[in-house]
Amino acid sequence: MSLLSTLARLEAVRGQRAEPLATVRHRHLSERPMVLVPLAAAGEAGAPLAVLLGTDRDAPRLHLVPQPLNRTQRSEFLAAMAADVVPYLESFNEQVELLEGSEKDPVSGEKLPVVRELCADAPQLIVPNAAGVAHLALLGRSTRFRRTAEDPDPGEYPAPTRVPLLGRWLTHLTDRAQVPGSSMLLAMTGLLSRHWATGQSNLEDQHLAARLAWHLPPEGMEPAVTGAVAAEWVESARDADGLLRCPPAGPATDPKFDERVLAPAILRHDAAVAVWEQADASRDAVQERRAAGLVERARAELARVLLAATLPTWHDVWRGVDLLRGLPPAGHLPDRWEGDRWSFTMHRDRVAAGEPPQPRRDDAVTAARKLAQREREQAKLEIQEALDDPLAMAERRLAGEAFAGEVVDVVPEWTQGKSPKPRPLLVVRTGDRPHADPGREVYRAHAEPAQRAEIVSAEPGEVVVRLLSGMGRRKDPEPGSVPAVGDQVVFTLFELSPRQSAPLPEPADTPWTHGGPPVVGEDSPAGADEWE
Amino acid sequence: MNVSHLGQASPSLRRLSELRGSAPQRSLDARALAALAANPGCRRRALLDAAGVDKTALADRLGRPAPFGQSPFAIRRGLQFESRLKRDGYAVLLEPLRRMLGVPEEEVASLAVPDLLPSQSPAVRTERTLAALAEAAADPASWTLLDHPMLRLQVAGSPAYLEPDAVVVHGGRCTVVEIKSFPVLDGSADPAKVGAAARQAAVYVLALQEAAARLAGGVPSADPYAVQELPGAPELTVLLVCPQDFSNRPVAMPVDVRRELSTTRRQLSRMTGVEQLLAALPEGVTFDLARDDSGAPTRPVEELAEAVSTVPAAYGPECISTCELGFHCRSQARCAGAVEQLGRGVRGELGSLRTVEAALAAAERGVEQGLEPALLAELGLDEASERLAYAARLRAEALAVGGARLGGVR
Ligand code: SF4
Numbered sequence: 043m044s045l046l047s048t049l050a051r052l053e054a055v056r057g058q059r060a061e062p063l064a065t066v067r068h069r070h071l072s073e074r075p076m077v078l079v080p081l082a083a084a085g086e087a088g089a090p091l092a093v094l095l096g097t098d099r100d101a102p103r104l105h106l107v108p109q110p111l112n113r114t115q116r117s118e119f120l121a122a123m124a125a126d127v128v129p130y131l132e133s134f135n136e137q138v139e140l141l142e143g144s145e146k147d148p149v150s151g152e153k154l155p156v157v158r159e160l161c162a163d164a165p166q167l168i169v170p171n172a173a174g175v176a177h178l179a180l181l182g183r184s185t186r187f188r189r190t191a192e193d194p195d196p197g198e199y200p201a202p203t204r205v206p207l208l209g210r211w212l213t214h215l216t217d218r219a220q221v222p223g224s225s226m227l228l229a230m231t232g233l234l235s236r237h238w239a240t241g242q243s244n245l246e247d248q249h250l251a252a253r254l255a256w257h258l259p260p261e262g263m264e265p266a267v268t269g270a271v272a273a274e275w276v277e278s279a280r281d282a283d284g285l286l287r288c289p290p291a292g293p294a295t296d297p298k299f300d301e302r303v304l305a306p307a308i309l310r311h312d313a314a315v316a317v318w319e320q321a322d323a324s325r326d327a328v329q330e331r332r333a334a335g336l337v338e339r340a341r342a343e344l345a346r347v348l349l350a351a352t353l354p355t356w357h358d359v360w361r362g363v364d365l366l367r368g369l370p371p372a373g374h375l376p377d378r379w380e381g382d383r384w385s386f387t388m389h390r391d392r393v394a395a396g397e398p399p400q401p402r403r404d405d406a407v408t409a410a411r412k413l414a415q416r417e418r419e420q421a422k423l424e425i426q427e428a429l430d431d432p433l434a435m436a437e438r439r440l441a442g443e444a445f446a447g448e449v450v451d452v453v454p455e456w457t458q459g460k461s462p463k464p465r466p467l468l469v470v471r472t473g474d475r476p477h478a479d480p481g482r483e484v485y486r487a488h489a490e491p492a493q494r495a496e497i498v499s500a501e502p503g504e505v506v507v508r509l510l511s512g513m514g515r516r517k518d519p520e521p522g523s524v525p526a527v528g529d530q531v532v533f534t535l536f537e538l539s540p541r542q543s544a545p546l547p548e549p550a551d552t553p554w555t556h557g558g559p560p561v562v563g564e565d566s567p568a569g570a571d572e573w574e
Numbered sequence: 575m576n577v578s579h580l581g582q583a584s585p586s587l588r589r590l591s592e593l594r595g596s597a598p599q600r601s602l603d604a605r606a607l608a609a610l611a612a613n614p615g616c617r618r619r620a621l622l623d624a625a626g627v628d629k630t631a632l633a634d635r636l637g638r639p640a641p642f643g644q645s646p647f648a649i650r651r652g653l654q655f656e657s658r659l660k661r662d663g664y665a666v667l668l669e670p671l672r673r674m675l676g677v678p679e680e681e682v683a684s685l686a687v688p689d690l691l692p693s694q695s696p697a698v699r700t701e702r703t704l705a706a707l708a709e710a711a712a713d714p715a716s717w718t719l720l721d722h723p724m725l726r727l728q729v730a731g732s733p734a735y736l737e738p739d740a741v742v743v744h745g746g747r748c749t750v751v752e753i754k755s756f757p758v759l760d761g762s763a764d765p766a767k768v769g770a771a772a773r774q775a776a777v778y779v780l781a782l783q784e785a786a787a788r789l790a791g792g793v794p795s796a797d798p799y800a801v802q803e804l805p806g807a808p809e810l811t812v813l814l815v816c817p818q819d820f821s822n823r824p825v826a827m828p829v830d831v832r833r834e835l836s837t838t839r840r841q842l843s844r845m846t847g848v849e850q851l852l853a854a855l856p857e858g859v860t861f862d863l864a865r866d867d868s869g870a871p872t873r874p875v876e877e878l879a880e881a882v883s884t885v886p887a888a889y890g891p892e893c894i895s896t897c898e899l900g901f902h903c904r905s906q907a908r909c910a911g912a913v914e915q916l917g918r919g920v921r922g923e924l925g926s927l928r929t930v931e932a933a934l935a936a937a938e939r940g941v942e943q944g945l946e947p948a949l950l951a952e953l954g955l956d957e958a959s960e961r962l963a964y965a966a967r968l969r970a971e972a973l974a975v976g977g978a979r980l981g982g983v984r
């Protein structure tokens with residue numbers, strides 16, 4: 043945590059409500075995001091219990107596993123979830139932009155013109171918290187190798203084609219979510235933390251409802267307040283049955299809920315299924331109908347309790363979306379979202395090209411590339427956020443990596459020689475203390491075109507820089523390219539344009555149809571079913 | 575370390591048992607060990623643990639119950655997993671152990687599992703474990719599994735009881751076995767969870783080193799990297815047993831705990847001695863809940879809270895997930911306006927500013943007076959205050975600039 047965000051937290055303690063950490067929204071928000079609230083069954087890695095999902099806040103859909111230990115029911119759940127999520131993802135497949143570029147022919151080395159497709163938009167999944175992302179990653183891992191009826195050896199329980207497809211998408215999206223600044227899969231707690239500080243710690247902020255209680259009074263709380271009291275109420279208030287008034291945002295459920303509500307409901311469902319199986323075996327039509335009714339009622343009861351366990355979180359996620367939509371979008375969002383669109387398009391192409399699912403483990407080269415990509419994107423993100431948001435720039439100023447102030451004098455000077463170039467001096471009055479020695483290169487923020495300068499002297503309260511570029515080719519600077527006395531300027535010690543490649547995908551994101559490496563690990567998918 | 579002997583209770587042991595009141599002594603479970611690692615400097619927890627106080631019951635009575643619990647599904651799954659381990663005659667443990675210890679395949683005989691008197695008191699169980707360990711270590715060729723042994727460790731100068739999942743003895747030495755429910759997925763497990771398990775296992779190794787030393791009639795070596803050569807001494811690599819991938823199949827992986835061992839040792843040696851904690855305690859303080867015949871606590875809440883507050887705490891937000899008293903101590907930290915409520919790192923950042931109020935006052939001086947940093951320094955503000963004032967000025971300025979575009983986010 044930086045000192046500036048600590049300060050914001052201190053202010054939040056004083057006001058008992060969230061304080062801004064950003065003046066703009068730094069993550070892309072889709073107009074049609076899909077929200078997912080997944081629940082996991084306790085005690086088993088990534089075992090799904092339920093998911094509440096949808097793109098319409100008024101019409102969430104619930105999928106559930108009536109008996110989490112039952113593999114058939116689990117498969118049915120995954121099939122239902124895939125049938126719901128995959129069409130949403132694929133709905134972004136068709137609308138494309140055509141981009142002209144060139145590609146080196148691998149044989150002749152000649153540059154050949156190519157036209158590439160870039161999907162005009164991409165899907166966006168929003169889950170309540172980071173644990174939700176991790177759960178989706180587990181679901182992805184456990185389903186992407188599932189065998190289908192189309193496999194040469196479909197096994198005993200072939201899954202619908204969409205199930206491994208869902209697994210591959212979830213793997214791709216959870217992987218992409220690790221790229222700084224990416225927005226195809228977002229955790230609401232992370233989104234809120236980037237934009238607001240609460241008066242509690244980072245650890246406590248992981249609880250979605252508790253952190254929202256610093257923004258808005260929690261539903262059902264009397265009197266309606268925000269802040270620490272509200273957050274504590276959300277974390278710990280229980281009803282007469284000992285159940286939490288605000289169910290946790292998952293994927294883990296409250297153990298008390300498991301014990302008092304879920305376990306009995308599952309038991310009743312198991313019992314109803316047993317009765318039905320008996321009736322089915324005895325071929326007694328009347329009994330069978332009656333038993334089928336029992337099963338249906340038991341299932342409806344399970345749906346009721348699981349809906350009650352997820353619906354508050356569903357609303358919380360959407361309330362978070364509302365808060366974020368209240369912020370104006372940052373200037374560089376389209377640029378970063380384009381990266382997400384590339385990532386989406388590439389994966390779409392890989393699937394269409396019939397490539398195998400992602401390997402269990404990345405080989406060393408792929409892992410290194412991913413790491414390098416994340417580092418590059420992190421650097422880019424930091425620069426873009428600083429340019430987009432004075433509060434982010436303030437962080438850099440506090441760290442001595444930038445300074446801002448008013449131009450109090452401009453001294454026109456030129457280079458020596460036959461064709462003199464302008465090299466004006468700017469005297470900037472500033473309260474900042476950049477870690478800048480004379481001779482150090484600095485960059486003027488928001489300059490169009492980009493402008494370099496060099497530190498001439500840096501004294502407390504006053505920094506003198508010499509502009510070096512961005513003033514045109516003539517002897518006198520282009521009008522407007524040199525700040526005037528009274529102008530506010532910001533200079534950074536870090537470069538403002540990271541060495542950016544063209545908006546082309548990373549090698550790892552390149553499908554082999556586009557010359558990328560087909561990545562097959564030493565243990566390529568066996569297709570074995572690992573659930574027990 | 576003062577080795578206390580059973581039977582002849584020292585004054586401090588007597589005082590500790592008074593603190594606990596009529597309740598039975600609790601052993602240090604995994605959570606207590608995690609809390610110890612997360613917050614070794616907390617005297618409040620140290621004393622409560624030394625006295626074996628039931629912190630869950632205490633937190634309940636204080637009105638801020640611990641948010642911990644275990645789902646029946648998790649418990650059942652855990653039991654299934656353990657019984658599966660046993661069903662195979664612990665084969666899953668033996669094979670990796672054999673490889674780890676470099677024992678030829680043909681030398682693995684059957685596994686002896688002695689009765690460790692699980693229903694007895696901790697003290698009796700400890701003695702029984704010690705005897706079983708000695709016996710197993712005496713025959714290097716045998717393979718013995720100590721199922722939920724009871725160990726004793728001096729924590730802050732008083733004995734604490736520990737119960738590892740299992741200890742395997744072979745070749746005169748023993749290996750700690752930790753059974754966990756998180757999976758090993760595609761050959762690797764969550765590093766944070768492995769780390770926590772390693773820290774926990776390190777405490778068991780430490781306790782076994784003490785046990786081996788006791789068997790040999792000496793004190794354990796203080797060098798964490800020295801492998802004890804005593805009979806029954808523990809290996810410094812433990813065996814972590816987890817479910818493999820998405821299955822219920824156990825897989826074992828060796829984890830070197832030497833680093834955790836030295837950290838734990840250092841933390842334990844720095845802990846304030848229990849004698850000193852007791853000496854600082856006002857006369858007559860007790861954490862007894864004074865349960866009536868039906869088991870309901872009768873101790874007035876204010877009185878209990880008062881007793882708890884006589885022992886200084888070292889609250890940090892990690893407490894919420896590691897210590898039963900987390901919510902209680904948090905509310906105290908908030909009432910006091912302590913900056914630690916925002917995170918332990920915050921305290922370092924804010925230097926001598928220990929309360930939210932003081933920090934905000936320092937910040938405001940920077941904004942209101944619009945002072946140049948150099949002048950602030952002249953005013954005699956220390957470095958942390960000065961930086962905070964600078965930060966406040968930058969924040970106010972940025973919000974004013976950005977606020978115009980903000981259009982009322984509040
Ligand atoms: S919760 Fe309280 S008693 Fe427990 S470790 Fe933290 S400060 Fe100490």
